[in-house]
Amino acid sequence: MMRARGFKRGGVPVNQRVPFQTGPIENAFLPMNAVVLLKDTFTAVEPFPVVHVGQEVREGQLLAKSAGRGSSNVHSPIPGIVRRIDSVKTPGGFDSKAVLVSLEGSFSVLGKRPERYLWKSLNKADISHIVQEKGIVCVSNGEPLFEMIADRSSKPGFVMVISALETDPYRRTEEELLALRPEDVIDGCAIAARMALPARILLAVDEHIDATTVDRLRDIIVSSELDVSIQAFKRRFPQEMPRQIADALDIDDAGSLFVLEPSTLIALHEAVVANKPHIEQYVYIGGGSIKRPAILKARIGAPIGDLIEECGGFSGTPDTIVIGGPFRGRSAADLDASVTRTTRAVLALTAEETRSAPERPCVRCGDCVEICPEGLDPYSMLKLLRVGRNEEAGAIGLDRCTSCGVCAYACRSRIPLVRYFDDARRNEVRR
C-alpha cells in the first residue's frame, strides 16, 4: 500500500480509537422543535430572517436570506409553524438569532424519492447559483461554499484536497461516508472541480483505510475521468488541519490547498442533483458516556439531547458534553443545544477520558514545546503574555498559533494555554 505521509513535528498520535460499529447511516427522528441558528460560527455574518412568527413553513423553505459576503441562506429543516425568532447564546460563546420551528404538517422534500438532475449539462454559473441558493456551507469552517469556490477559482494553480482525515480518537464520519457513499463523494468532487478548476485533486485518507475501499475509490475515480490521486496520511492529531496537510505534502504555502470534506461534498452533491438545501448534517455521537456510539443524519436545529437519546442515552455520568472534536470543540451548557451545519460530532466524555485536574503552576516540563505541531514555544508565549508583553508573544509565535489545543492537551499542570492564547488575540483584535 502507499506510504503514509505525516506532518514533521509534534502532534498527538492516535494509538487507540474508540471502537465503532460501522453500518448504514440512519436518519435521526425529526425533532418536535427545531431551533435553527442563523449563524454557524463566530465569524459568520447573520442572514436576515424572511419569515414571521406564526407563519407556516414547508420543509426546505427559506427561513433567512443571505446578507452578503460571509452569510448564507438558511432553510427550514422541518415542516411546521414558526414559533419564535429570538437571539440565543450559542455553545461557541457568541450570540445568534435563532428561528424556532415546531413540527406540523407533512413532508415534501425528503419524503419523496429525490429527482436526479444531470448536472453535467449545467454551466458554472448555474451550479454556483444553486450552491448559493441552497445555503451550502463548508462543514469544517462554516463558510458559504460558493464563496470559497469563487475565491479559489480566481486564483488558479491550487490543489483541491478531499480530506477524509479524522485524527481524534472519536469521530469517523468522513471515513464512513467515503466508504458508504464513494460515488456521491466523487461526484460532489467533480462538481466542485467543475466550478473551482483546481490544478490537481488529492484524496487524503487515513493510513489504516482498508484496501477494498481504496480499490473501489480508484475504480470510481477512473470512470469519473477526474485527475485524482489518493494519498494516505498518518493518524496523528492535528493532521486534518490544512497547515499540517501542507506540511506533510512538503508544500510551503498552506494557502495553496483547498480542503473540503466528504460530508461537504455530499451536501454539495445533493444540492445540485436533488435540489436539496443544507438542512441535514452527519453527526457522530460518541464518547465514553454514550451507550451506542453512531453516526446520525440529523436535521439542523435538532437538540443534541434527542440524538443522544437515539443512541441509547448515557451510560454512567458524563463529565463534559462536547460539540465538535475533543481538541477544538466547545462544551455544551445543556442538552438543548441544537445541531448546526458545522456540528460534526457530539461527545459525552467521562472523567476518565477528560482527565481534567485542577490547574497548577507551570512546572516547566517543556512538553508543550515538544508537542506543538507548528514548532512554536507555547511555554515562552504564555510567560510573555502573563507579564503583559503581548507583542513579543506575537512575534515569537502567537501570531502563527492555530489553537489546535495540543499544548493544553499535554500540559501536566492543566493550564488552559489555548484559552490564554485565544483571549490575548481576541483583545488584540478589539484594540
Add this chain to the structure above:
Amino acid sequence: MKIPGGGASSYPPYIHDWKTSAMASWICSLTLLPVVVWSTVLYGRAAAQVWAVALASSIVSEAIASGLSRRWTLGDGSAVLTGLLVATAMPPGVPLYVPAISAAFAVLIVKAAFGGLGANWMNPALAGVAFAYANWPAAMREYVLPRAVSGVDGVSAATPMAFAKGLASIDQGRVMDALRGASYPLSSMDSSVTGLLNDSIFSKLGARLPDGYVDLAIGFKPGTLGESALLAVLAGSIVLVCLRLIKPLIPAAMLVVFAILARAFGTGLPGEVFFGGDVLFALSSGSVMLTAFYMAADPVSSPVGRLPSLVYGAAIGALCFAFRRWGSFSEGVAYAVLVMNVIAPFMERTVAGLGARGRTREP
C-alpha cells in the same frame, strides 16, 4: 435539560494526556522505592531511620507551608519526592537532626518561601543537601561499610573515591587494581560476579573487568544512601526516561560531557595520565547518576527547550567534573547543579531567545 455531570472544563481541549505534575512527582517517588529498600537491606536501621526522618520532616514542613498559604499542596507529591531526594545524599548513621533540618529547609525555605512548586528557582532537594554539607561537614562525610562487607554494623571507612585520592600513585589509571593493591575491602559477591562476567562476556571480547566495579554498582562500599543502590537508580532512571517524565537531553548531555572530561583529565587521582581516566569509576562513584536523572533533569529548575537543555546539561557535566577534579569534596556534583539552577533563567532568555529568533525566520 441540564447535563448530569456539570462539565468540569469549559474550554478546549476536553481530553488530556495521562500525565499531571502531581502524578509525575508520585511516579518519581515510586521509582526511588527500590533505592530505599536496597539501602535498608545494606545498612539496616541506620538507613531506614534517615529515610523516615527526612520523609516525615518534608511532609510536616509541606503541611505547615500549606497551612500558612491556605493552599493544600501535599497532594502534588513534590514534598515526598524532595524528602526522599534529600535522604539519598545522606550517609547512613548520620545524626537524625541532619536529614530533619535539611528536608525542612528544602521544603520551607527553598520551595515554599519562593512561591511553592513551579516557582522555586533551585532544586529544593539539592539545596537541602548543600545546606547539610555546609552546616555539618563532618557528619556528612562519616561513612560506614555495609554489613555485607564488614560483617558487623557501623564500621567506618573512607569512600572509594576518598581512599583513591589518598593513594601515592595509581598505575596507568587502573583505579581498581590500585585499590586492591592498597587492600581496600572487596566483597566475595564482587569476585564471583566479576569472574562470571569475565568468563561469559568479556573474555570473548578480549577484555577484562577488574575486581571492584560490581561492588560499586551494588553498593558494597561506603557511601550515601543513594550511591549505595546504583542499579536501582539506573532502573528508576530508565522508567523516568521511558515515561518521558524528565527531560532526557539534560542527563544525556551531562553524562557525555562528564565522561569525556573524566577520560581526558582523570578524576583527580594521583598518577593519572592524559586520556587515561577511569570513566566507569568516575560515573559509578559519588552520586553522579542519581544527580543526573533525578536532580539535574528536574523540570522546575532547568531550562525549557532543546538547545537550552543541551547547554545546561553539558555545563553541569563540565562543572561537576571541575568540582570533583580540582575540588576535594564528593558533593561537587550537587554544587554543579545548583550553580546551573541559578544560571538557568538567564540561559533560557539568551539561548532560547536565539532559538526563537531562528524559528521566526522560517516561512
